[in-house]
Every structure is written in structure tokens, then in C-alpha cells.
Amino acid sequence: MPKFFVTTPIYYVNARPHIGHVYTALAADVLARWRRRRGDAVLFSTGTDENSQKNVDAAREAGQDVRAFVDAMAAEWQATFKQLNLTYDTFIRTTSAAHRRAVEAVLQRVGEAGDIYRGEYEGLYCVGCEAFYAEKDLVESRCPIHRTLPERIKEQNYFFRLGQYKAALLKQYDEQPDFVAPESARNQLRHYVTHELADVSITRQSQAWGIRLPQDPTQAVYVWIDALINYLTVAGWPDDEDKFRTFWPADLHLIGKDIVKFHGVIWPALLLSAGLPLPRRIFAHGFFTVDGQKISKSLGNAIDPLALAQEYPLDALRYYLLADIPFGNDGDFSHVRLRERYNADLANGLGNLVSRVLTMFEQFWPDFSGGAGAPPEEAARLLTSVNQHLAALAFDQALAAIWRAIAALDGTVEAAQPWRLYKEGGGEELHTVLLLLYNGLVAVNDALAPFLPTTHEALTKLLSARPLRKPAASLFARKG
Ligand code: MSP
Numbered sequence: 001m002p003k004f005f006v007t008t009p010i011y012y013v014n015a016r017p018h019i020g021h022v023y024t025a026l027a028a029d030v031l032a033r034w035r036r037r038r039g040d041a042v043l044f045s046t047g048t049d050e051n052s053q054k055n056v057d058a059a060r061e062a063g064q065d066v067r068a069f070v071d072a073m074a075a076e077w078q079a080t081f082k083q084l085n086l087t088y089d090t091f092i093r094t095t096s097a098a099h100r101r102a103v104e105a106v107l108q109r110v111g112e113a114g115d116i117y118r119g120e121y122e123g124l125y126c127v128g129c130e131a132f133y134a135e136k137d138l139v140e141s142r143c144p145i146h147r148t149l150p151e152r153i154k155e156q157n158y159f160f161r162l163g164q165y166k167a168a169l170l171k172q173y174d175e176q177p178d179f180v181a182p183e184s185a186r187n188q189l190r191h192y193v194t195h196e197l198a199d200v201s202i203t204r205q206s207q208a209w210g211i212r213l214p215q216d217p218t219q220a221v222y223v224w225i226d227a228l229i230n231y232l233t234v235a236g237w238p239d240d241e242d243k244f245r246t247f248w249p250a251d252l253h254l255i256g257k258d259i260v261k262f263h264g265v266i267w268p269a270l271l272l273s274a275g276l277p278l279p280r281r282i283f284a285h286g287f288f289t290v291d292g293q294k295i296s297k298s299l300g301n302a303i304d305p306l307a308l309a310q311e312y313p314l315d316a317l318r319y320y321l322l323a324d325i326p327f328g329n330d331g332d333f334s335h336v337r338l339r340e341r342y343n344a345d346l347a348n349g350l351g352n353l354v355s356r357v358l359t360m361f362e363q364f365w366p367d368f369s370g371g372a373g374a375p376p377e378e379a380a381r382l383l384t385s386v387n388q389h390l391a392a393l394a395f396d397q398a399l400a401a402i403w404r405a406i407a408a409l410d411g412t413v414e415a416a417q418p419w420r421l422y423k424e425g426g427g428e429e430l431h432t433v434l435l436l437l438y439n440g441l442v443a444v445n446d447a448l449a450p451f452l453p454t455t456h457e458a459l460t461k462l463l464s465a466r467p468l469r470k471p472a473a474s475l476f477a478r479k480g
Contacts, residue, residue: 001039001040001041002035002038002039002040002041003040003041003042003043003246003247003251004031004032004035004040004041004042004043004251004252005042005043005044005045005235005247005248005249005250005251005252006028006031006032006035006042006043006044006045006250006251006252006254007028007044007045007046007231007234007250007252007253007254008024008025008028008045008046008088008254008255009024009049009227009254009255009256009259010046010047010048010049010092010094010227010230011046011047011048011049011077012048012049012052012054012055013048013049013050013055013058013069013070013073013074013077014052014054014055014057014058014073015058015302016073016076016077016080016302016304017077017080017081017305018295018302018303018304018305019288019290019295019302019303019305019308019321019333020256020287020288020295022080022081022084022086022305023285023288023321024254024255024256024285025046025081025084025086025088026084026086026318026321026322027254027285027322027327027393027395028044028046028086028088028254029044029085029086029087029088030318030322030390030395030450030451031044031252031390031393031450032044032087032088032089033087033449033450033453034390034449034450037449037450041246041247042089043089043090043234043235043247044087044088044089044090045088045089045090045091045092045230045231045234046081046086046088046090046091046092047090047091047092047093047094047230047234048070048073048074048077048078048091048092048093048094049094049223049226049227049230050070050074050093050094050095051094051095051209051210051211051220051221051223051226051227052130052223053127053130053207053209053223054127054128054130055069055070055073055209056209057127066209067095070093070095074093078091080305080306083306083309084305084306084309084314085314085453085454090234092230092233092234094211094226094227094230096233098233098239099211099226099229099230099233100211101238101239102229102230102232102233102237102238103211103221103225103226103229103233104211104214105237105238106229106232106270106274107202107213107214107215107221107225108214108215109273109274109275110160110270110273110274111214111215113273113274113275114161115160115161115164115273116158116159116160116161116202116215117158117159117161118156118157118158118159118216119156119157119158119159119201120154120155120156120157121153121154121155121156121157121159121201122152122153122154123152123153123201124138124150124151124152124153125150125151125152125153126143126145126146126148126150126151127151128143128145128146128148129143129145129146130222130223130224131224132153132200132201133150134196138150145258155204155205155206156205157201157202157203157204157205157219158201158202158203158213158215158216158219159199159200159201159202160199160200160201160202160225160266160269160270160273161199161273162197162198162199162200162265162266162269163197163198163199165197165268165269165272165273166193166194166197168269168272169189169193169197169265169268169269170190170193170194172268172278173186173189173190173193176280178281179264179278179280179281179282180260180263180264180281180282180283180284181281181282181283181284181328181393182283182284182328184257185257185260185264185282185284186264188260188261189260189261189264189265192261192265193265197265200222200266201222202221202222202225203216203219203220203221203222204219204220204222205218205219207220208220210223210226211226224262224266225266225270228262228263228266228267228270229270231250231253231267231279232244232248232276235247235248235250237276248276248277249277249278249279249280250279250280251279251280251281252279252280252281252282252283253279253281253282253283254283254285255282255283255284255285256284256285256286256287257284257285257286257287258287259284260282260284263282263284264282267279283327283328283393284328285327285328286325286328286329286330286331287330287331288330288331288332288333289330289331289332289333290302290303290332290333290334291332291333291334291335292332292334303333305317312338312342312479313454313455313476314454315346315451315452315453315454315455316338316342316346316476317338318451318452319341319342319345319346319399319451319452320337320338320341320342321333322395322396322399322451323341323345323395323396323399323400323403324337324341324396325396326394326396326397327393327394327395327396328393339479342476342479343478343479345403346475346476347474347476347477347478347479348478349403349406349407350406350444350455350475350476351474351475351476352474353406353409353410353413353441354441354459354462354471354475355470355471355474355475356413357409357413357434357437357438357441358462358468358469358470358471359470360418360419360434360437361434361438361467361468361469362467362468362469362470363422364418364419364422364426364430364434365426365430365431365434365468366467367467368434368438368466368467368468369466369467370435376436376439376443378405378408378440378443379439379440379442379443379446382401382402382405382443382444382447383443383446383447385398385401386398386401386402386447389401390450395451398447398451399448399451401447402444402447402448402451405440405443405444405447406444408440409437409440409441409444412433412436412437412440413437416433418430418433418434418437421433438463438468441459441463442463445459445460445463455475458475459475
């Protein structure tokens with residue numbers, strides 16, 4: 001049985017999920033649902049990155065014990081993803097014992113490979129990013145992402161010989177051109193590895209919170225090293241050999257473009273050092289703004305996905321996020337645009353077509369009892385095209401193909417005018433047209449299943465009822 005292992009980044013629990021976080025998980029969810037429908041063994045993992053200083057700071061701000069705080073926040077992330085109907089198979093928490101074992105085992109191996117050494121580190125550290133910055137990458141001495149002044153840190157650390165993996169990394173990018181996509185991310189990595197690659201500090205001396213370095217338990221493992229290893233933990237490494245053999249290497253790491261270097265440079269080098277196979281593909285999506293502005297705590301414009309889900313059906317959010325922004329590009333979340341697309345494509349487009357076709361069956365062919373026979377050629381073509389677009393992570397194009405099929409069915413209704421045929425006595429011509437529309441809806445319903453799961457369920461019920469009846473309520477109520 002083919003397998004498919006897709007991951008999202010694991011999320012810091014210093015704040016609640018916003019729309020940018022949900023976006024990655026949503027894309028992964030569509031792919032997981034798609035592959036499950038094809039009968040593949042799917043592992044879809046997500047989770048929380050809990051050993052970060054950011055979480056410690058947030059707990060302190062909230063006046064809570066760190067452990068109690070991360071427990072509560074992790075539960076909240078999990079509940080949010082459940083409420084959003086995201087069908088992850090594993091939700092990993094990096095404070096779990098299984099994960100600690102995986103981190104220790106990886107670092108043990110990396111140490112045995114001679115890739116860990118002790119040294120002194122001095123650098124500028126942004127806690128927001130949990131990363132060191134080179135002077136030249138700061139903007140007016142500030143972190144380019146958080147706009148905060150980084151801390152100068154000088155401490156005894158352990159280093160990973162990342163610099164030694166230059167040739168191996170470049171070879172990997174060359175030999176497997178889709179290892180990191182899109183092209184912009186791949187170029188960024190090539191440039192970085194060619195010109196800037198250096199050894200990295202993988203521990204923090206003064207941090208009490210976090211996993212201990214097995215070679216020196218006075219030091220905490222740097223949170224990014226800890227976090228990356230989650231992908232091995234969820235695949236069962238090192239304890240569950242069967243699971244690991246089934247699912248590793250990961251087929252796809254979905255990430256945001258801000259964390260490309262960690263995934264495309266440090267992660268493969270660590271795996272090479274530990275003697276483990278590399279993931280097949282890493283894909284970085286773009287960043288969201290909200291109504292044209294960067295999402296930020298200070299602007300208070302972080303969209304709460306649960307609040308949005310009160311206003312719109314979940315399927316409408318899924319449709320808008322995936323149809324409106326080509327995956328890999330930056331995008332803007334606009335309430336106006338969401339409403340426009342909802343009304344035009346869902347309420348008026350799909351919703352209307354379903355009502356129209358089913359009403360015609362009710363009126364013109366009440367004793368229709370059949371299903372299709374073999375799926376017509378257009379249905380197979382639609383599915384092939386959707387499959388191709390999904391394999392290329394072109395969610396917008398997959399949806400565009402489905403909506404072209406919907407428009408074509410609308411065109412058929414207009415051209416054939418079944419009500420006229422009915423007035424003229426019905427007969428075979430009427431039945432041929434209606435059957436074509438019915439099969440068309442079945443095909444559309446099949447193709448949209450991974451994208452709009454609730455709609456798919458409702459439409460499946462409507463299409464399998466006998467007699468066919470016009471729906472009591474439209475699939476999507478228009479929004480004013
Ligand atoms: N904990 C690390 C990831 C470790 S993975 C081994 C992390 N966490 S995060 O919570 O800050 O971000 C998680 C993901 O959300 C990242 O992929 C990031 O790119 C994405 N996004 C955060 N804000 C976003 C937008 N405004 N728009 C799109 N994606 C955004 O980084």
C-alpha cells in the first residue's frame with residue numbers, strides 16, 4: 001500500500017493559533033484527505049513546540065507555572081485544530097517523554113559521528129525567532145521579523161559541525177530538484193549554503209527549561225534542534241521500528257517561508273550526520289497579511305480562526321484560503337474578498353447548480369432511480385487534472401479546474417433548457433441531459449471531497465437520495 005507522511009511545523013504555544021498557522025495545517029489536511037481517499041496509508045502530523053524560551057516568557061507574563069501553562073496552551077491548540085476539522089493523525093508535544101528519547105538518540109548519534117564539539121559562542125539572539133542573527137541581516141540593528149533588539153549572548157555551548165555538510169547539501173539540492181520548493185526558497189538555500197554556511201551552536205547554557213544534551217546535561221538542547229527532531233518522533237523513531245519503516249522518510253514537510261533555512265539546511269545535515277534518510281520534499285508557503293497589514297500582536301489584527309468559523313462555514317474558509325492565493329505566494333486575508341468569493345463561487349456557483357439540478361429531477365424525472373454506470377470521460381478527466389494539481393501543491397488550480405466543471409454544467413443547463421424539453425413532452429432527450437448533469441455533479445462532488453469535506457458529505461446525501469429532491473436549504477446561505 002502506498003504511504004504518505006505529511007507534516008506541519010510544530011507551533012509555539014506562547015499565543016493562540018491565528019489564521020497564518022491554520023493555513024499550513026489546512027493545506028496538509030487537504031493532502032491527507034486526498035491520499036486517504038486514494039487508499040494510501042497516511043500519517044499527518046502536527047503539534048506544539050514547547051521547549052522554547054518564548055513559552056517560558058509567556059507563562060511568566062501570564063503569572064503561571066511553565067508546565068501548567070504549556071499544558072493548557074497545547075490543549076487549546078489541539079482543541080482548535082479539532083474544531084476546525086483538521087484530521088491530523090498525531091499531535092506531538094515536545095515535552096513528551098517519547099520526544100525526549102528521540103532527541104537524545106539523535107544527538108547521541110551525531111556526537112558519535114564526531115559532529116559535536118564544545119566552544120564559546122557570542123552572538124545576537126532574537127528570542128522571538130529563537131535564532132542567532134548576523135549583524136548584516138539585522139535592519140537598523142533590529143530583528144527583521146520582530147523589529148526587536150536582539151540580546152547579545154556569550155556562553156559556553158556545544159556546536160554542530162554544519163559547515164562540513166556544504167558539499168553534501170549542495171549535492172542534495174542538485175540531485176533532487178524538488179527537495180526544496182518553490183524555486184525562490186531553493187535559490188535562497190543554495191546561496192546561503194554556498195556563501196554563509198558555518199557551524200551552529202546547538203545548546204544553551206543558561207536555560208533551565210528544555211531537553212538536556214545527553215553529553216552534558218547542564219546544557220539545554222537548542223529549541224530548533226529539538227523541534228526539527230519531532231518529525232522523527234512522530235514516525236516512531238527510535239522505539240517503534242515498524243512504524244518508522246512504514247513512514248520514514250517524510251514525503252512532505254509543509255512550512256512557512258520564514259523557516260526554510262532550518263528545514264532545508266540544518267535538518268538534512270543533522271539527518272546525514274545521524275545516518276538517517278532525508279525527507280523527500282520541503283515546501284514553503286508564503287506569508288499572510290490581514291487587510292494589507294502584517295499580522296502582529298501590537299496591531300491586534302491576528303484573526304482568530306474559531307471566531308471566523310462562527311461567521312462562515314468551515315468549507316468557505318477552506319475554499320477561500322486555498323482558491324484565492326496560489327500556494328507558495330504571499331497573500332492577503334481580506335474579509336471583503338472572502339465574502340465575494342463565498343457568494344460568487346459557493347452560494348451562487350455550486351449551491352445554485354445543485355438546487356437547480358435537483359429541482360429539475362424532482363419536477364421532471366421523479367422516478368429516477370439509477371446511478372451512473374461507468375464514470376463518464378469528463379469525470380475521469382476532472383479527477384486526473386485535480387490529482388495532478390494536488391501532486392504539485394497547486395490547490396488554487398485544482399479548485400479552478402473543479403469550478404470550470406461547475407461552469408460547464410451551468411452552461412449545459414442553459415444550452416439544453418431541460419424545462420423546454422419537459423414542456424415538449426420530455427422523453428429520452430430530457431433524460432440524457434438530466435443524466436449528464438447528475439453525473440457531472442457526482443464527479444464534482446468526488447473531486448471536491450478533500451477540499452470541502454462538509455459540503456461533500458451533504459452533497460453525497462443529496463445525490464444518493466431516491467427520489468432525488470431539491471435540498472430543503474441551500475448548501476450555502478448567501479452573505480450580505
Ligand atoms: N516552532 C517553530 C516551527 C518548528 S517546526 C520544526 C515556529 N513556530 S510558529 O508558531 O512561529 O510558526 C509556525 C508556522 O506558522 C510557520 O511555518 C510560520 O511560517 C507560520 N506562520 C506564522 N505566521 C504566519 C503568517 N502571517 N502567514 C503565514 N504563515 C505564518 O516557527
